[in-house]
Amino acid sequence: MPRFAANLSMLYPELDFLDRFEAAARDGFSAVEYLFPYEWRAPELAARLRGNGLQQVLFNAPPGDWQHGERGLAGLPGREAEFRAGVARALAYAAELDCPRIHLMAGIVPVGEERARCEATFRDNLRWAAEQAARDGRDVLIEPINQRDMPGYLLSRQDHAHAIVEALGVPHLKVQMDLYHCQIVEGDVAMKVRRYLPTGRVGHLQIAGVPARHEPDLGELNYPYLFGVIDEVAAQCGWQGWIGCEYRPGRGATPDGTSAGLQWLRSYQGR
Numbered sequence: 302m303p304r305f306a307a308n309l310s311m312l313y314p315e316l317d318f319l320d321r322f323e324a325a326a327r328d329g330f331s332a333v334e335y336l337f338p339y340e341w342r343a344p345e346l347a348a349r350l351r352g353n354g355l356q357q358v359l360f361n362a363p364p365g366d367w368q369h370g371e372r373g374l375a376g377l378p379g380r381e382a383e384f385r386a387g388v389a390r391a392l393a394y395a396a397e398l399d400c401p402r403i404h405l406m407a408g409i410v411p412v413g414e415e416r417a418r419c420e421a422t423f424r425d426n427l428r429w430a431a432e433q434a435a436r437d438g439r440d441v442l443i444e445p446i447n448q449r450d451m452p453g454y455l456l457s458r459q460d461h462a463h464a465i466v467e468a469l470g471v472p473h474l475k476v477q478m479d480l481y482h483c484q485i486v487e488g489d490v491a492m493k494v495r496r497y498l499p500t501g502r503v504g505h506l507q508i509a510g511v512p513a514r515h516e517p518d519l520g521e522l523n524y525p526y527l528f529g530v531i532d533e534v535a536a537q538c539g540w541q542g543w544i545g546c547e548y549r550p551g552r553g554a555t556p557d558g559t560s561a562g563l564q565w566l567r568s569y570q571g572r
Contacts, residue, residue, distance in 0.1 A: 306543045309333050309334070310547075311548055331356060332356040333350070333357060362375075372409050376410070384426050385426075402477075410454075423455060424468075440473045444479055462476045484511045490527060506542060508544055516550065517548065
């Protein structure tokens with residue numbers, strides 16, 4: 302059975318962020334992920350994890366100026382020093398939170414910049430970051446993100462991400478495979494899972510309904526079928542990763558908020 306992690310940046314928006322840990326545990330999650338931890342002190346986050354019996358499985362390195370539209374630094378020429386400082390900060394948080402994975406956002410290709418130069422910078426930065434992560438026994442991940450949600454993002458396709466990881470050939474660099482983005486960009490999601498999960502290059506999966514990024518049982522993807530495919534392939538290849546629930550609750554405003562939309566999870570877990 303897949304192991305699900307609650308994405309606390311998107312789930313439980315009706316609660317203050319630090320209260321979301323308890324809500325996730327109460328709803329049966331045993332792990333969490335979120336975008337960025339840096340607004341809070343690492344010991345406070347670690348206490349929330351311990352107090353609710355939760356494991357931290359993923360967060361992002363600093364993305365640059367998020368409020369002004371930056372979406373990562375890894376592929377931005379001239380920002381290497383800032384990228385490296387961000388990776389160091391992320392690794393320090395990961396040590397405090399005992400988190401095994403950090404997502405390195407590639408970034409939006411700057412206007413007038415050559416994509417080839419961005420990709421060269423991306424590869425150099427990934428090689429360096431993977432070497433730093435390896436010292437702590439952690440993985441760094443790259444994620445293809447669709448152009449509808451994030452226009453101009455450097456990395457959008459699964460085959461592109463896997464080609465980069467394969468070409469670099471460095472341990473501790475993996476792909477974060479979000480099935481929501483995969484469906485929007487490429488489709489044929491089940492076959493992508495069958496193709497890529499056995500390679501050992503997939504470090505993490507994420508899910509959301511398509512097209513509106515709501516609960517996974519809302520929209521065009523048949524997640525019960527896909528969970529069966531993941532189970533089947535994982536049993537064959539030994540994959541033991543997590544599935545992050547990175548969606549915006551869409552089942553109306555109720556006193557129970559996010560919890561009211563988790564029937565898909567309760568049904569799947571037999572609760």
